[in-house]
Amino acid sequence: MTTPEPTPEPSHEPSRESTPEQPSAGQTPGRTPGGQSSGGQASAAPVSADKVHRSPLGVASGVFLLLLAALFAADAMARGEGRTPWFALAGLVLAVPLIAAFTIRPAVYVNEDRLRIRNPFRSITLPWASVADVRAGYSSEVFTQEGAKYQLWAIPVSLRQRKKAARNAARASQDDPHGRTSVTADVRDNASRIAPSDKTVAELRELAELHATSPGAQGEPRVRWAYEIVGPALAGLLLLVVLLATG
Structure with a gap:
């Protein structure tokens, strides 16, 4: 005759199975408090979008000249004789x-880290820490x-607009009984700098x-030649020289 074994009493100790930790308040799931993701990679800081400065008149005149050149060239190649099409x-x-x-092509791109200048034959990238001054005399320049x-090149200076600014300031000073309006339109006077180019230079x-002093604005100036402009222009010049030499 067998004796039944005593049944073990259930244990009241807490389970040792690991419970996934819940993210604390203000902490994004999958990221550590140090700003890193669960994979150990640091999150990249967002880069501000560029503000672009162009000359609308320059772009319009460029489109017109390109259409005119294409029209004349197409007519010469279609109706020309001998070496004229070439x-x-x-x-x-x-x-x-x-x-x-x-x-x-000329344009100026601006964000919180740097100033990028696109001139006819060069592109210049200047971190703000490398910029000493921006001036507008007879032309807009950065030092x-x-x-x-x-x-x-994208911010041309208009002496006509400056003269207009001076006339407006003088007219406003005559209407000011307290004499608090400047009668000059000096480019160094922020209050009277109303010409668009001078406003842009001030900004x-x-x-x-x-x-x-921003961490992202440090670095050295970088200059790159616009080979996409220089290359085709040299090719056209070389072809023209060959045609003239062999004619």
Whole structure:
């Protein structure tokens, strides 16, 4: 006769199985408190979008000149005789990149980290820490800490608009009984700088002063030649020289 074994009493100890930790308040799931993801990679800081400055008149004139050059070249290649179509083709290959370089290409890109200048034949990237000053005399120019000077082709200076600003300021001063309105339109006077180019230069100068010490605005100036403009222009010039030499 067998004796039944005693049944073990249920244990009241807590289970040792691991319970997934819940993220604390204010912490994003999958990221550590140090700002890293669960994979150990740091999250990249968002980059502000660029603000672009262009000359609307320059772009419009460039489009018009390109259409005009294409029209004349097409007519010469369709109706020309002998070597005329080749001369028209060489002239078109030479003229198109030059027209685009001086009218459509110039632009100034600005964000919180740097100033990028796109001139006819070069692109210059200047972190704000490398910018010493931005001025508008007879042309808009930026100076680096090393003393280099770069012209801002996309921000042309209009003396006519400055004279108009001076006339408006003088007219306003006559209507001011307290004499608190400036009668000059000095480019260094923020209150009277109403010409669009001078306003843009003032904004760039303020950005340079504001972000000069930012961590993302450090670095050295970088200059790159616009080979996409220089290459086709040289090819057209070479073809034109060959045609003239063999004619």
